[in-house]
Amino acid sequence: MVGSGKRAVERCNLLGVAPFSDSPDFLYRPYLGPAHLSALDQLSAWMRDAGMTTRIDPAGNLVGRFGDGPKSLIIASHIDSVHDAGRYDGPLGIMLGIECIEALRGEALPFAIEVYAFGDEEGSRFPAPMLTSRVVCGQIDATALDVADRAGGSLASALASAGLNKDAFLDARRDPAEFIGYLEAHIEQGPVLEAEGLALGVVTAIAAQKRYEVLVEGVAGHAGTNSMSLRKDALTAAAEMVLAIEAIARSGSGDLVATVGRMSVAPGAPNVVPGKVVFTIDVRAGAEGVRDLAAEAILNAIAEISARRRVAASHNLVHDLPASPCDAALMDLLSEAVAATGQTPRRIVSGAGHDAMVFAKVTSAAMLFIRCKDGVSHNPLESVTTQDAELALDAMVQFIKNIGKRGNV
Numbered sequence: 001m002v003g004s005g006k007r008a009v010e011r012c013n014l015l016g017v018a019p020f021s022d023s024p025d026f027l028y029r030p031y032l033g034p035a036h037l038s039a040l041d042q043l044s045a046w047m048r049d050a051g052m053t054t055r056i057d058p059a060g061n062l063v064g065r066f067g068d069g070p071k072s073l074i075i076a077s078h079i080d081s082v083h084d085a086g087r088y089d090g091p092l093g094i095m096l097g098i099e100c101i102e103a104l105r106g107e108a109l110p111f112a113i114e115v116y117a118f119g120d121e122e123g124s125r126f127p128a129p130m131l132t133s134r135v136v137c138g139q140i141d142a143t144a145l146d147v148a149d150r151a152g153g154s155l156a157s158a159l160a161s162a163g164l165n166k167d168a169f170l171d172a173r174r175d176p177a178e179f180i181g182y183l184e185a186h187i188e189q190g191p192v193l194e195a196e197g198l199a200l201g202v203v204t205a206i207a208a209q210k211r212y213e214v215l216v217e218g219v220a221g222h223a224g225t226n227s228m229s230l231r232k233d234a235l236t237a238a239a240e241m242v243l244a245i246e247a248i249a250r251s252g253s254g255d256l257v258a259t260v261g262r263m264s265v266a267p268g269a270p271n272v273v274p275g276k277v278v279f280t281i282d283v284r285a286g287a288e289g290v291r292d293l294a295a296e297a298i299l300n301a302i303a304e305i306s307a308r309r310r311v312a313a314s315h316n317l318v319h320d321l322p323a324s325p326c327d328a329a330l331m332d333l334l335s336e337a338v339a340a341t342g343q344t345p346r347r348i349v350s351g352a353g354h355d356a357m358v359f360a361k362v363t364s365a366a367m368l369f370i371r372c373k374d375g376v377s378h379n380p381l382e383s384v385t386t387q388d389a390e391l392a393l394d395a396m397v398q399f400i401k402n403i404g405k406r407g408n409v
């Protein structure tokens, strides 16, 4: 069989519904849930059809291997999704990796290729994203097993219910000396390529990100009897904090962004003044300095608002990734490969986080962006054309051949 970008898109569509989603109404595929495990079965079958051997590593990553050699080129992306997700954020990179193998069957390459389907890039189940690529790259320790999901279940128990042994979790780690490099293809998740009439982009760097969890504690009380002036309402305090976060991000440089994407209110009854609120903050910028100044301003604003409103506020830094530059030599090889498809190799910064950030710390990493409709992502309206997927596949295959020719693998 030959590789097909169209089939890659179709397979993402197939995985867009139950049993590959944990919801019958929208796509939600959190790490180690039933939909994730079903998707791994299906992906393993497709990998084996493409001539790969497969294994599930101790962190629940699916690894398909093709070819021989002491070193491997890693082609990877993630199979987990956000809540009410689109179909291509993550899976398309895996499907294109499998199609690369279909396209390269019969070629003698001086290295192996391993296609990884990572389990948890989004952090939509446990608080910190890129959990499973961080294990592979040795950037996590056993304390990770104690993180809890929103239902209070630990990672250790989630692993056990998926038939994995928590004591082996850290054994998913690989020796980076075995890698010759890392390639991730991903929809752009932004509007730049479409606006410029381009199908593909070569990522130069991925923005720095931090995530916090904030706890605001006021006093719960009767909604009818607590006069407005005496209340310690955790939700109205949190609401003011959210607007302060937005104002700080708006007043910063163009690539500074801050988001409160999740909030829970307790006790959560119409006739009770909210006593407790927990919310997340995600703050990102192309440069760590910009991100960190904004994060500091945000934490100061939270402290000021909580003091003035007489509620308690505390925060927890749950995730901190520096800006991650892609490898200059691989960017050149990828640009050549994109140019060979007849496309202009537009260089572009990624505001979205990717497992490539984790790999960039231990090996040479490259990322190929694919145009998506209206720049929409983390939304069921995500859309990519089969023509663009074909171009991406051609560029990836050419890139792999270019690496093979480079001779120093």
Ligand code: GLV
Binding pocket: 121, 122, 129, 351, 352, 353, 354
């Ligand atoms: C992943 O999609 C992220 O950027 O949060």
Ligand code: MN
Binding pocket: 082, 089, 122, 378
């Ligand atoms: Mn995503």
Ligand code: MN
Binding pocket: 078, 089, 090, 121, 186, 353, 354
């Ligand atoms: Mn993604």
